[in-house]
Amino acid sequence: MKKEAAITCVFVDIGGVLLTNGWDHHARKRAAENFKLEWAEMEDRHRLNFATYEEGKLTLEEYLSRTVFYEERPFTRDQFRGFMFAQSRAFPEMIKLICRLKAKFGLKIVVLSNEARELNAHRIHKFKLNAFVDCFISSCFVHLRKPDADIFKLAMDIAQAPAEHIIYIENTPRFAQIAEDLGIRSILHTDYPSTCVQLASFGLQYDEGVSHEIR
Structure with a gap:
């Protein structure tokens, strides 16, 4: 039986894995x-614009003009932006897990996510993701979105990591399957304990007693 290649690089999603989703339903x-x-009107306008917005082809201000501020409102753009940004929460266990694995195994950590520029920047800064992530392949930066397989290929090129050396942690089955089709072993993340078990099965197990969390 052919021995599986050692994992040297982790591709990880942000929304649903490291943090809550930023601007979901x-x-x-x-x-x-x-x-x-009016929910239906707002959602219809969102659906028409969200792909372009996440691909970095619309600014947040342009997105808000098309979805919310197409007419006069009794609240300000600052108030609405503040509400949007406040929806993000961290999953501390998952962040600590990635930090510990990086420290123990010398892994390269690559974020692969669909996020709009301003929200992505806010989340990276607020939750100090750039303290342990080596590069961000965000849809707003590269103008590609999952499920386009090209975003995975681009991430491999930038990370200089072949598919057989990568493990991908993703909470959306369709995206995990695309990675698998490209030869990237994937973990469909549902919760912290099960992801720990799956990582250990790939040889990525850390000592619970050792802490490498961000200060």
């Missing part, structure tokens, strides 16, 4: 309720 629903917006 639930966050938009909360925004509509908080600002008393």
Whole structure:
């Protein structure tokens, strides 16, 4: 039996793995309720613009003009932006896990995510993701979005890591399958304990007693 190649690089999603989703259906629903917006109208406008927005071809201001501020509102853009940014929360266990594995095994950590530029920048800064991530292959930077296989190929080129040396942690089955089709072994993330077990099966197990979290 052919021995599997050792993992030297981790591709990891942000939303749903390291952090909550930044601007998903639930966050938009909360925004509509908080600002008393017509949900159906807002969601229709969002669907027309979100792909272009996440690909970095619309600024946040342009996105807001098309989805919310196409008419006068009793609240400001600053108030709405603040609400958007406040929806993000960290999954501390997952962040610590990636930091510990990086420290123990000398792994290269690559974020591979669909996120819009301003929200992506906010999340990277607020949760100090750049303290342990080596590079960010964000849709807003590279103008490609999952499920386009080209974003995975670009990430491999930038990371200089062949598929057989990569493990990908992703919470969306369709995206994990695309990675598998390219020869990248993938973990469909549902929760911290099961992801730890799956990582250990690939030889990536850390000592619970050793802490390398961000200071």
